[in-house]
Amino acid sequence: MPNWVDNRLRIIGEEEHLAEFRKWLAEDCDGEFLFEKFAPVPQELLERSSPNRDSEKAKEFKSKYGAADWYSWTCENWGTKWDLKQQDDDFLGNFDEYQGFCFDTAWSPPFAAIQKLNKKFPNVKFEMDFIDESWMFWGTCTIEKGKLQETSYELEDLLEDDNYENSAGYKLLIEEFEDDEEWVKERIEEWKKDNEEE
Numbered sequence: 001m002p003n004w005v006d007n008r009l010r011i012i013g014e015e016e017h018l019a020e021f022r023k024w025l026a027e028d029c030d031g032e033f034l035f036e037k038f039a040p041v042p043q044e045l046l047e048r049s050s051p052n053r054d055s056e057k058a059k060e061f062k063s064k065y066g067a068a069d070w071y072s073w074t075c076e077n078w079g080t081k082w083d084l085k086q087q088d089d090d091f092l093g094n095f096d097e098y099q100g101f102c103f104d105t106a107w108s109p110p111f112a113a114i115q116k117l118n119k120k121f122p123n124v125k126f127e128m129d130f131i132d133e134s135w136m137f138w139g140t141c142t143i144e145k146g147k148l149q150e151t152s153y154e155l156e157d158l159l160e161d162d163n164y165e166n167s168a169g170y171k172l173l174i175e176e177f178e179d180d181e182e183w184v185k186e187r188i189e190e191w192k193k194d195n196e197e198e
Contacts, residue, residue: 002106004085004133008176009114011099013124018099021121033101035074035083035113038120045070079112080105111141111148118143129176138173159192 011021029037042065048057051069058068067073074081084103109130118126122145131138139152153169164170165185178184 002081003136004104004106005080005109005130006087006133006177007084007101007103007105007109007128007130009101009103009126009128011121011124011126012097013121017121017123021099021124024121033084033086033103035078035110039077039113039116041070041073041077045073077112077116078105079110080108082106084110109139109141111143111150114143115146115148118146122146129172131173131177135173138169138177140172140176155191158188159195164188 011018013021025031025033045061045065045067048054048061048069051058051071062068065073067076071081074083082105084105087102087104109128114126114128118124126143127140128143129138129140135155137152137154139150141148141150143149151168153167153172157169158164158167161167174181174184
């Protein structure tokens with residue numbers, strides 16, 4: 001099983017542009033926010049195993065689709081190997097200012113998929129916070145006009161910093177993902193102690 005990454009996406013824009021997005025979501029996607037709805041894997045790739053052991057077909061698919069098999073294609077075009085997995089609280093909000101979603105992805109945040117969605121809806125901005133389930137990394141990003149701006153942090157940075165409570169990475173962790181600050185501090189201190197003993 002992969003490590004899951006918790007993603008919290010906000011689509012921000014003027015009411016008319018959000019209305020376009022919501023109409024597309026309702027009509028073209030049957031109300032389901034899935035990568036497959038706006039960046040579908042080519043059917044031929046889905047019909048082959050991964051890795052593609054047929055070298056001729058792999059070469060043909062690489063030329064035709066930019067990838068030899070479905071796994072390579074999804075990693076390249078979505079930024080993760082599987083489609084998103086909706087969380088129970090998958091809907092963050094349907095407000096005048098933004099549309100929100102919460103979902104998990106395998107191993108990494110889906111930057112490539114959101115960039116594709118931004119091309120489809122260039123008049124809105126995409127903001128996403130993300131965190132690996134074991135806290136190996138977390139961060140925030142903005143995708144606007146096709147450009148990705150990302151800031152990410154690693155657990156190792158906190159473990160090596162005696163003044164971690166003042167770091168931007170720690171503040172993001174507390175503000176966006178974990179509301180029990182005492183528990184977070186205890187966990188970090190335990191990891192620091194374990195690292196010192198190794």
